[in-house]
Amino acid sequence: MPTIKKIKKIGILCSGGDSPGMNAAIRAVVRTAIYNNFQVFAIMRGYTGMIENDIVELNSRSVANIIQRGGTILKTARSKDFLTKAGRKIAYENLKKHGIDSLIILGGDGSFRGAEAFSREFDIPCIGLPGTIDKDIAGTDFTIGFDTAVNTAVQCIDKIRDTMESHDRLFIIEVMGRDAGYIALHSGIATGAENILIPEAKTNIDDVVKSLLEKEKRKKLVNLIVVAEGDDFGGALEVEKYILKKMPTAEVRVCILGHIQRGGSPTCLDRLIASRMGYHAVECLMKGPHNVFVGIMNNKMNYIPLKDAVKNKQKIDKDWLKIVKILSS
């Protein structure tokens, strides 16, 4: 059994895009750490704040009344300087000034990549918490923020469907997800979309047009296409352009949901997983394993080495793609 490095002072930061539920995770980390007699420090604005020494100590009250709030009280950023060894060295010197000997990082795979390099270079134990609306990290059934984002998308699409039905229109709705199609897949299924276009499955746009033409013949003019922003064919505007080229008289409208999906009060599920993961992140620092991120698989905690989180991407189960096809016929 490798010996676990003893820690006393934990730094916590958010990095990359924010996601609803991050505050619930911060609260869980701070309160679990204080319960176990550790000191906790907020590193503001992600790795940028580490390099600029924007670091303040937190207490139990600092995280009062935040479990229900979207965004992150720590603020977040994407730091170019932390990608360099020189930047990471400055960050390390700043941690030393505060006596911070361990880190908990809330973010996605890019943030974990930074943490993995940092822990290797400076022997600082790091624990990742998967905070991203994209759900694009292998080894966990949940990421903090996905459930809220997808529910926001569903609420928006339901509203659009009302007006779409009234006007017999074709709507193309673009959702976020970077190069992953989970938000599109889940929100598309939940709103009864006729077509769901995701990067994990090759988009055959002519098939989409063919199905629309066939529906037009049956006077089915109401059609909903949900497209992931990272789809291989392109986003909603490209899809619209192609459809109008083939069907110039079609009543088409586009809606790009955008950052509305990143905000808002986290759902109960996101608050629960954030609380559970935050608690276990501190447990990991106390008892090991170190340099992992905390996932949940089949309702059990799953600890994945940060270096592997960097490499893997989630795969979409083939069953889902079949279900979409059958239910949208």
Ligand code: F6P
């Ligand atoms: O990774 C989360 C995410 O919201 C992606 O879905 C999206 O592509 C990206 O971040 C948007 O980033 P930004 O807020 O920097 O525009």
